[in-house]
Amino acid sequence: MKRYLPFVIVFGVALVTLGSGTMLYRAKRPQVKNIPESQSVSAKSDTLVHVRGKPDAPVTLEEFADFQCPPCGQFAPFAEELLREYDSRLRVVFRNFPLPVHEHAREAAMAAEAAGFQGKFWEMHDTLYREQSAWSKAPNARELFESYAGTLGLNLDQFKKDVDSDKARERVDSDHALGDSLGIKVTPTLFINNRPVEQQQKNPDGLRAAINAALEEKSKTGA
Amino acid sequence: MTNVAFANGTEPASSTLTGPGLAGLMLMTPSIPDSAPDEVCPAAVQIAMTTSPKTMNNVRNLTAQYIHAAWQWPTVLKTIEILTLLALDEAIVASKILRSSYK
Numbered sequence: 001m002k003r004y005l006p007f008v009i010v011f012g013v014a015l016v017t018l019g020s021g022t023m024l025y026r027a028k029r030p031q032v033k034n035i036p037e038s039q040s041v042s043a044k045s046d047t048l049v050h051v052r053g054k055p056d057a058p059v060t061l062e063e064f065a066d067f068q069c070p071p072c073g074q075f076a077p078f079a080e081e082l083l084r085e086y087d088s089r090l091r092v093v094f095r096n097f098p099l100p101v102h103e104h105a106r107e108a109a110m111a112a113e114a115a116g117f118q119g120k121f122w123e124m125h126d127t128l129y130r131e132q133s134a135w136s137k138a139p140n141a142r143e144l145f146e147s148y149a150g151t152l153g154l155n156l157d158q159f160k161k162d163v164d165s166d167k168a169r170e171r172v173d174s175d176h177a178l179g180d181s182l183g184i185k186v187t188p189t190l191f192i193n194n195r196p197v198e199q200q201q202k203n204p205d206g207l208r209a210a211i212n213a214a215l216e217e218k219s220k221t222g223a
Numbered sequence: 224m225t226n227v228a229f230a231n232g233t234e235p236a237s238s239t240l241t242g243p244g245l246a247g248l249m250l251m252t253p254s255i256p257d258s259a260p261d262e263v264c265p266a267a268v269q270i271a272m273t274t275s276p277k278t279m280n281n282v283r284n285l286t287a288q289y290i291h292a293a294w295q296w297p298t299v300l301k302t303i304e305i306l307t308l309l310a311l312d313e314a315i316v317a318s319k320i321l322r323s324s325y326k
Contacts, residue, residue, distance in 0.1 A: 002308060069264035099266050186263035202262060 033182045035062065035194035041093050048171075050121050053083050053091035058218040059211055062093040062191040064179045067109060067128045068102035068136050072188045076129040078204065082211070089215060094125065096175040097187050104141040107163075109172045111145040114162035116171075118154045127152065193218075 041049050041060060063079065065072040079092050096113070098105035108128050115124030127148045128135070135144040142163075149159040162168055179189070182196075190197040190207070193214045201210050 005304075005307065066264060071262045071264060074262075099264055101267060102264070185266045187266075188263065199263075 031183050032189060032196040034196065035178075035182065035191055037194075039178055040194050050094040050116065050125070051091055052079075052094070052122055054088040055091065057086075057089055057091040059086070059090045059214045060093055060191075060193055061090060061207075061211070062095060062194070064095045064097040064175070064182075064184050064187060064189040064191075066097055066099045066102055066105045066187040067112065067125075068105040068132065069099065069187045070132065073129045073132045075188050076126070078207075082207070085208075086211060090211060094121075095179065096172045097179045097184060097189070098172065098176070099187060102136075104135060104138075106172065107141055108135070108145065110163050110168045111149070111159075113168040113171045114159050114165070115149060115152065115154060117162050117167070118158065120152050120154060123152050124148065 041051065041062065061079065061082065063072075063075070065075070067073075083090060083092060096109040098109045112121055112124045112128060115121055128145075131144070131148065135141045138144055145163070146156065146160065150156055182189075188202075190202065192210050197207065197210055201207060
């Protein structure tokens, strides 16, 4: 019996190693949940969320993004391209998820919300991404945001008040809280019809394939 | 030139020598990235690991304690081995008795 003891020990150690390895892998892998039906855009008033495209499009591409994040800036023009390509079959929803590692991200999100109060959210969204490299490194980004607001023809006094308002803060915080509850750890994090887009699908072909699959699913269910 | 495997496919590459005295030693790049990929912004930047002086002191004390107790280890291990063998033998004997009683 003694001669089997080393094998038993080796087997035991291998089993423990395999188990802890699996646990570690599962713990390190970010788990993003589906957006619950109660939090989905269709179930809410559209005035609370920023939607681009046909409001009743069958496919919703929801993005949790940070205005100071360069990959989010790269994704923005591609989202527009997708909207043109899919026309009435796709809508894009923007959610604020400013990361604490980016100095001006939260302020930028508040500026976009403030512009939204005057009906120019998407115009400010596009400007912020286009000018990202300029304001990201600026010591006083607020001045630049105000200059963008002026360029967009916003009421500047109102904009200045709105940037610091509780209403803008609440909107940013509410999006962020939703992102946190879904387990979001990186930006951009994308959802197609409330389901998270896998990392390997975050490329033009992968996203088109995911949108096509969602369209097909919708046509099958007849919704 | 040779092909090097990366996470997203293979690429032609040449081996890099670290210096004339270390000829033949290659610098290797892990094929599977261990940090967030470049096309996303992570929520937190990984900072260098820091340890408090108190923790370091505790580790030092535990190490010292372990070294002092090290001479006892062969006895402890031997005892564990004997107990395990005894338990296994007992189990075998018990199974033999059970088998014979059923015959």
